[in-house]
Amino acid sequence: NAGVTQTPKFRVLKTGQSMTLLCAQDMNHEYMYWYRQDPGMGLRLIHYSVGEGTTAKGEVPDGYNVSRLKKQNFLLGLESAAPSQTSVYFCASSARGVDEMYEQYFGPGTRLTVT
């Protein structure tokens, strides 16, 4: 099993450009999450999904959109990138909700720089 994979690993964008980050999991997990990690801060939840076809906003959703058309994939979109979106993005998945003691499995991350 590959677990959770993320594409791409690195990306440099110019301000105003758009891009999509892809997250894929092969564990048949219901829940998927997108986080961002910035220096000196804890991980912050951007959006999450509790099942195929569902999405919901997390703590810092502005400037991002998501889609979960297939259970194994969770896409994060930046419509018009801004320098403030320079960060490391992590995708995670879990079988059920984290309030039910289920483990989260994280991907390796995507390092995004917006100039």
Place this chain on the structure above:
Amino acid sequence: KNQVEQSPQSLIILEGKNCTLQCNYTVSPFSNLRWYKQDTGRGPVSLTIMTFSENTKSNGRYTATLDADTKQSSLHITASQLSDSASYICVVSDGGGSQGNLIFGKGTKLSVKP
């Protein structure tokens, strides 16, 4: 405001020594507390998950303790190895919402020197 504070921010120890990392939280209500290990350039990996009724949980050389009354947790690493060099993140769930809100600490960066 729900917060998770970790100390120290960074720590350097010699290989083979033990160390203890601290986590204080002000999250309410409380659902569970997690410790993650994050190697440089990698995603976090779960070490332990504890509910309020669990005082201690071990995962190999890692032992986490939880005092729900004082809202404190610690992660003890025994006989450290060079591969233990990483950031250790304390995370608390408040059980809210369908995804159970997770509040992440900023992490303690541990360096193990030979």
